[in-house]
Amino acid sequence: MTAMQGKNEQYYKAYLTYNRISRRALLRGVFHPAEQATQIREFRLAPRPPFAAAEDLFLAACNGCGACVAACPYNLIRISGQKAMLELEYAACDLCGKCAESCSTHALHPAFKKDTQLRPHFSEHCLLKQNQFCAVCQEICPQQAISADLQLNHEVCNGCGECKLACFVSAIQLI
Numbered sequence: 001m002t003a004m005q006g007k008n009e010q011y012y013k014a015y016l017t018y019n020r021i022s023r024r025a026l027l028r029g030v031f032h033p034a035e036q037a038t039q040i041r042e043f044r045l046a047p048r049p050p051f052a053a054a055e056d057l058f059l060a061a062c063n064g065c066g067a068c069v070a071a072c073p074y075n076l077i078r079i080s081g082q083k084a085m086l087e088l089e090y091a092a093c094d095l096c097g098k099c100a101e102s103c104s105t106h107a108l109h110p111a112f113k114k115d116t117q118l119r120p121h122f123s124e125h126c127l128l129k130q131n132q133f134c135a136v137c138q139e140i141c142p143q144q145a146i147s148a149d150l151q152l153n154h155e156v157c158n159g160c161g162e163c164k165l166a167c168f169v170s171a172i173q174l175i
């Protein structure tokens with residue numbers, strides 16, 4: 001068994017003990033016919049609310065009930081394809097955790113990472129890239145994750161989206 005497989009197995013065993021979803025449903029979501037390996041997909045098929053389980057576990061557990069949609073004070077969550085997805089178009093997420101608290105299947109759970117896993121990308125419209133002065137995104141970032149030369153501290157950023165909403169030339173995309 002590779003170290004990664006061991007890590008993944010530990011992860012989903014812990015998840016199973018924590019959750020009421022059946023082992024069969026979880027394995028259906030986690031193991032793909034094409035890959036016999038015990039890999040848990042980490043990359044997101046769509047932006048998810050913070051506190052989401054790893055993508056495969058999330059897909060297996062989320063039943064699209066909409067409790068998180070109703071719980072979010074900023075209407076940031078919608079259901080697409082019977083799964084919750086996050087949209088930070090008109091407001092930022094303050095990571096309040098109400099979505100995670102409302103989730104009965106534990107697809108979202110307060111014990112999971114307090115992070116939307118989205119990160120800002122700066123386009124050529126950014127004034128700094130045009131040798132003009134601007135510090136709007138740096139100043140608004142609650143995590144102080146953006147440096148004066150637009151380097152992002154990926155570990156410190158939690159994907160809240162404040163920078164994207166503050167940028168008045170729409171130079172920031174969250175990916």
Ligand code: SF4
Nearest residue numbers: 072093095096097099
């Ligand atoms: S953490 Fe709070 S603001 Fe963010 S998506 Fe969940 S309910 Fe909405």
Ligand code: SF4
Nearest residue numbers: 141157158160161163
């Ligand atoms: S850089 Fe700061 S403001 Fe932008 S998403 Fe990350 S934490 Fe939020």
